[in-house]
Amino acid sequence: MSRVPLFCDVALAERIEHAEARLMAAATEAARLRRGDDSGFVARVAGGVATYAGAGSPFNKIAGLGFDGIPDEAALDDIERAFAQRGAPVQAEVAHLANPAVGALLTDRGYRLTSFENVLGLALDSGHERVVSPGIEVRECRDGEFDAWLQAVTDGFAHPDGQGVPTHEEFPREVLADAERDFAAAGVVHYVALRDGAVAAGGSLRITDRIAQLTGAATAPAHRRHGVQTALVSARLADAAAAGCDLAVVTTQPGSTSQQNVQRRGFHLLYTRTVLVKDAPPPGSAARSGTALAGRAARRPRGAWEETPDGVRVVEHEGSREGLRPLFALAEDSPEQLTSYIDDGRVLVALRGADVLGHLQLTGTDRAGEFEIKNMAVREDRQHAGIGSRLVRCAMDLAAGESGTRLLVATAAADSGNLRFYQRQGFRLRSVERDAFTARTGYPPGLLVDGIELRDRVWLDHPLAPTNASLPSPPPRES
Template identity: 60%
Template sequence: MGTERRPLFCDQALAARIERAEADFMTQCTAAARGRAEGFAMPLAGGVATFADTDSPFNKVAGLGFAGVPADAELAEVEAAFQAHGCPVQVELAALGDPAIGELLTGRGYRLVSFENVLGRALSEAGAAAMPPGIEVRSSGDDELAQWLALDADAVAHPDTEGVPSHEEFPYEVVENSTRDMVATGIRRYSALRDGTLAGVASFRVSGTIAQLTGAATAPRHRRHGVQTALLAARLAAAAAAGCELAVVTTQPGSKSHQNVQRQGFDLLYTRAILVK
């Protein structure tokens, strides 16, 4: 009999590392957008408030909860900065963070609009997964960047309908620009070909010993054929080879992506509450 796999346990120290990695990534993405828009990245109680561009998915507050409670004056400064850009303030607050922050935010008029799940997998357990038949995954070079970006944006424009729907929708141009900003930070890109045709794209970044899976998309006509499974297996193997000990991913609760990563051995680490003012 094989040894039963133990679910990965996430304590506050691990959650703090993951949230710091997220805050650092948002800072880098915002910096990459500066040639196109006048944004900002403001430190806030161990996290960061970022504005990259109009309607950008990088307009948020990330990483709070693990380095004290922000002062009212600090929050007021952040809120004024977002207001100057005509942008609501969105805070992604980890359930393992200081609960006093949630109380502070709701007292200032923030409302709960959604949740997202953070899942993880120890890469010491990662083995070479078999690729589904007819699918090849390879690193994606600059020669196909335009195709890579277009497939990603088109897939986001036609989301799967399983699970809790996202509270956000982004125009095609915004998705393409924000993904280009991610590429500028140095994420590692992959393409999946199904029967020789570009069918899916994905990426990850290394933050210390953490591999952040920074996105994956499958063209609608190639869905339900194992493309996501193949892209996930390839990135896990690459992350392990890069010396990472843990892979993390964010998904919508109950989504197809949530199901796919759980099938590949990911465990739910914690939930983020999305609060907006």
């Protein structure tokens, strides 16, 4: 384990906040699928996300604001109206490293400061080892153990340690139970800690973008001060390091025993989130005006691509991406991973009329000027017709027009077809990430590509030529 203190700049905070926003989006989508209705919503706003998963849910919030421009007032109108229609307040969690104009905008709109929470981080390396404590066993939850896990966690939350700033949130057991089930569907792994054979504590872990998110833990009062929490943190860190994570993050109440415990394990304070809340209007009162929420899902690119003689054109996709999920799934073998990132970045689609032939998802990275092709696929009956190459060229144009200097893409080492395709587009091999496709990262064992086991990931990159061209916006998406 590395003990070198982390310096948190804006880029690192953005990386963490975007991971948090993806988690909220994935958990909220899982809640929608669990209920089988449309009472919840996920709306992208200025690089962040607004989510509502149900009455009293801990996922009801705006996360990730302040790193990709200032929210549009009309978009905030629509989000606030959507919460108000459900009788819920709007809670915005804003990092202190975000653009200060975001906080000013929200307070001008009537949001009030309610609380703070601290985000701590730890640099990981492959040498992290578990702490073994006599009489304590930590492992992933097994089938049939969820109720015991939940009982220990709710018992712990119901008896806070009394140190530091108290939390402003309390959730009934049934709400926490649903939230944890939705977390599991979003890729969160639950861990149980046993002391002398009895369930003493519970915690959880989610891995995304090489970030290990310690998404919650609590110890039943009868088992506190016996090293249970230390063992629980250590086990999750060891598993995250083995999975290739370079960073672990945890959120705590300022000055709490939880913060003290993780700092003893080497975590350092990275930044603080300000929790701003706008109360729901009284029943029957009018919400602020604005345009439809669904129309705010994506920004338009600056590039323009002409329609080819055979009627194919490339535009930016707007609105929900659920209709594109089968196309995304052609390039992603893990449903959990797909859910975690499907709403990230921007998506280009190749159309003939209203028929979607292929897509490409373009995202930023934690390095300035660097973009990534996160997911790309062409419909199987339209492959080998130049559509994939065209999508890549448009992505290069778009990234270069936004001061991009390098475009990355990753593909399975076993997928020789993809490796040939990207090298024909001018990409060159950059690195190999071993054991990237494992059960830990959401990929079932035994997956084969061209008869080769899916295990390692190959990264390729392509330099981008700068452009100063000012091109008109692409045509609007046809509904």
